[in-house]
Amino acid sequence: MGSSEKRSKDVMSDIPTFSGENLQKNLKVIQNSRTFLSIIAGVLAGIIGFNGLTGFVFYFVVMLITSVGLMAKAGFSADLYFDSWNRVLFDGFLGGLMSFVLFWTFAYDLVHIF
Amino acid sequence: MNYVSFSLLYIRRCAVCYYELFNVINYLPVPNSSRSSSIILRTLNLVGETKTRSGFISYTQDMNLGFVIGVLGVLILSHAAYSTIQYRGLLKITEEEFSGPPLNVVLELIVGLALCMWAALTFPGKFLSIHPDSDENRAVSLPDNTDFMIFNHRGRLFPPEITMKF
Numbered sequence: 001m002g003s004s005e006k007r008s009k010d011v012m013s014d015i016p017t018f019s020g021e022n023l024q025k026n027l028k029v030i031q032n033s034r035t036f037l038s039i040i041a042g043v044l045a046g047i048i049g050f051n052g053l054t055g056f057v058f059y060f061v062v063m064l065i066t067s068v069g070l071m072a073k074a075g076f077s078a079d080l081y082f083d084s085w086n087r088v089l090f091d092g093f094l095g096g097l098m099s100f101v102l103f104w105t106f107a108y109d110l111v112h113i114f
Numbered sequence: 115m116n117y118v119s120f121s122l123l124y125i126r127r128c129a130v131c132y133y134e135l136f137n138v139i140n141y142l143p144v145p146n147s148s149r150s151s152s153i154i155l156r157t158l159n160l161v162g163e164t165k166t167r168s169g170f171i172s173y174t175q176d177m178n179l180g181f182v183i184g185v186l187g188v189l190i191l192s193h194a195a196y197s198t199i200q201y202r203g204l205l206k207i208t209e210e211e212f213s214g215p216p217l218n219v220v221l222e223l224i225v226g227l228a229l230c231m232w233a234a235l236t237f238p239g240k241f242l243s244i245h246p247d248s249d250e251n252r253a254v255s256l257p258d259n260t261d262f263m264i265f266n267h268r269g270r271l272f273p274p275e276i277t278m279k280f
Binding site for chain 2: 017018019020022023025026028029032033036037040043044047048049065066069070073074080081082083107110111112
């Protein structure tokens with residue numbers, strides 16, 4: 001049966017419910033995807049040799065592509081897997097920024113300086 | 115001398131404890147709603163514990179393929195990094211400025227990025243439907259803790275829209 005969350009927006013009409021356990025699993029999937037891709041984006045930015053603001057622009061470009069990919073994975077219907085579109089699009093945007101900068105400087109040091 | 119032997123014995127005792135614990139954990143039954151902390155362990159054991167009836171085998175095979183593609187993408191990226199290092203060495207000899215990696219390295223980076231993106235979208239797992247009425251969220255078995263289940267909760271206020279399916 002799992003753990004079902006109940007949201008009663010209108011008691012008189014149909015009460016929308018969803019399975020919170022599956023929602024958390026889906027959020028974990030999104031978070032893992034974004035973390036891995038921010039690491040890959042960092043390594044790429046370091047290899048190409050971005051300096052300054054261009055690297056951050058590259059990071060946001062990769063995150064936008066990730067959002068499109070996640071939307072395609074959810075079949076462009078967020079109602080089936082999430083409770084709102086915002087979770088798919090904007091969930092882990094800034095969470096991966098730290099990993100991106102870490103691996104960016106690491107790869108840049110490896111390739112260009114060392 | 116005594117201190118060295120005592121510390122070695124202590125380390126060996128800790129290693130034996132961890133080894134036994136590791137063996138015990140691997141043979142415990144996987145709980146129903148397990149949020150497994152080790153995705154790689156589950157991939158290697160091919161234990162795809164899901165509540166879905168369909169797609170049981172393809173769930174773990176897809177993850178395996180995604181893992182292989184991800185490793186391939188990382189290998190391609192590291193090869194591109196090595197090529198760029200060599201290119202920079204060449205530039206140091208001819209004393210030119212580094213304006214950008216050469217064309218074949220750029221192509222390699224694009225291929226590596228595409229592979230890693232595909233792996234990042236398929237390896238962490240599939241999306242599960244959150245509608246409690248969908249076909250894949252059917253409660254096909256009771257949970258193990260039937261002693262603690264109660265039925266006198268506010269679910270009894272829901273309109274009974276149960277269509278019996280067998």
